[in-house]
Amino acid sequence: MRLAELLECLDGCLTADVAVKETEINGIQMDSRKIIPGNIFVAITGFNMDGHRFIKDAIEKGAAAVIGEEDLELEVPYFRVADSRLALGKLASAFYHYPSRKRKVIGITGTNGKTTVSYMLKHILESAGKTVSLFGTVSYVVNKEVYKPTNTTPDALQLQGLLAQSMDEYAILEVSSHALVQSRAEGLEIDYGLFTNLSHDHLDYHQTMEKYFKVKTQMFNYLKPEGKAIVSEISDWGCRMSEELAQRKIPSLTLSDSKSTDLSIDRIKLNGITQFTVTIKGEKFKVDLPCPGLHNVYNAALAFLTAYDIGINPGQIVRALEEFPGVPGRFEMISHPNGAIFIIDYAHTRDAIEYCLHTAKQHHARQITHIYGFRGGRDASKREDMVKASSSLCDQFILTLDDLNGVPEEEMIEEMHALNSRYGYQKGLVITDRTAAIQFAWENARNGDWVFITGKGPEEYKTDFILPVSSDKEALLYLQETCAEEQVV
Structure with a gap:
């Protein structure tokens, strides 16, 4: 050129x-x-x-x-x-000759739910015969080829290059607040901009919730002239987003579980199953979701509304959601031989942790254990709230190490002990080696227990631990295999 x-x-x-x-x-x-x-x-x-x-x-x-x-x-x-x-x-x-103009582009922003909504939408569209590129925390997928992600949202150069390679009809992107501040989405043109929710996170970077919210609104600057916003009004921040977009005269669709919106959710059942009904344009559709939890009801409803507006048959949407295989590292369940359930999840905010733990209660968990740590160099102001949530909703929690990112290990361990002393109430333990914490929970779990391991999801460890594994999932599979070998002996 x-x-x-x-x-x-x-x-x-x-x-x-x-x-x-x-x-x-x-x-x-x-x-x-x-x-x-x-x-x-x-x-x-x-x-x-x-x-x-x-x-x-x-x-x-x-x-x-x-x-x-x-x-x-x-x-x-x-x-x-x-x-x-x-x-x-x-x-x-x-x-790259404006590659986002050659396909439908869906951008998703919000604190929690971006990854799950993106995978749900990808599954719905592919079930309807569409081809889909995906850019997010877990992976980048272009022309069915999977790439290891560099960031939740690629830098502008990588993003435009991958979009130019794509032969897919749709592209779905998780758009993080960091990406918006750093102009990684610049040059992108979006057909649908989705907002999931907002909760306390990244305040080390944004300082206040108000500034954090304002950054999220920037994604809608990239809408194509005929583009639409789709907003979940489940939270107050969602209602704020709808007001903001209305003032900017941006066409929007909304969903809620408490009032008349473009899509409304009711008849939610979480007692051992996850079932709900959506009403859209006067028609009702019942969904039996294989992913447990109220948060996944909201994620599925957002995916439903988007796919419906795209033009996918609602019956197809329901079938796709009911067959949804889940997301690596997002409420990913692994069974203990004795009947306990271990869940790996990326949850790293109080809201996300509470969603997980409430789900275990709704499914009648006998005892709930939560294993997690704090990532170095990230928002430290949310840590106390996270421990409070675990303390109030768990029977036991174990504080352990996550990625240190340059923070001295002794400093992180000292903080974990201090928080445990303040809020442990005889429920809390500190086991600094992450794999040793997982092994402790594995060896003490009983039939009917639910054990959550949160914070990393599918990410690999950045440090070596006692077990010869590189991720939370590998740790559980290693322990599962060890149990099987012991039973054979």
Whole structure:
């Protein structure tokens, strides 16, 4: 692509001579180590590193042009912009010929439920014969090929590149608040923007719930002219989001379990089963959901409303939800040989933990045990509330290590002991080795018990523990296999 053509997306910042305008650009990079001759280098001011420091390296490797935020004079064409991150998203979209215009794009934001809703929607659409790309916490899936995720939402360059590769009719993306602040969604054009809920999380990054909410509203800036918002009004924040979108004159559909909305939920049964009825345009549809819990009722209802508006037959939607296979690391159940149930979940907020623990009570768990820890370098202000939730809803909880991310292990252990002393009430234990905590619960579980292991979901460990495993699921499968071998002996 000619440089002049590419830079049209930056609102006419190109003022160079004709020769420069005719320069051919064969790729975009924000990492100077990946530059090959003919690339354009975009210098990003990062949180840990400033890309402007590597402009010289990029030029030496053959960068044909450079974009940056500083006032510089270089031996190659250089164009100054106010925000390099915004520029990167726009450039990537233009370079790949605006790939989100070639398919239906569904963006999902909110604190909890993004992953489950995305997988439910993918399953519904594929059950109806559609092809679907997926970008989220668990994996990226394009043309049925699975990629390991770098972030919940890829950076703009990777996202636009993968969308350009995709031959799929639909693309579903989890859009995190970090991605919105960091302009990773810039250049994206969305047909449906979904809002699940909002709860206390990431306040180390956003400072206040109000700022956190305002960031979430930014996703709707990327709606196509004919795009729609779909909002769950189960929470007060959902009602706030509907009001915000109405003020901005953005067309919206809503769902609720307590009032008249585009889709309403009633006849919810959680007593050992998960069953509910949705009413939409005067018609009622009963759903028997294989995923337990009230939170999954809300997730399924949001997926139902979206698929219905897309045009999927409601009978097909019901059948797909009733056959939904679940999500890796999201309320993933593994049985103990003696009848206890172990659940792996990504829950890392008080709301998400309470959803999990209430579900166990609704299914008549004999005893509830909760194993979890706190991730270093993340929102520490929510930890006390998480321990309070466990203390009030569990028969036993075990505090253990999660990813330290540079925080000294002794500091994290000290905090766990302090919280346990304050709220343990003889229910709490501290077992610092995560796999040893899981093994303790496994060896002490009895028929009818429910044991939750939360915080990591399908993620791999970043440190070594006692058991020779790399994830919570592997730890349970290892213990399960060990039990089977002992029974054979």
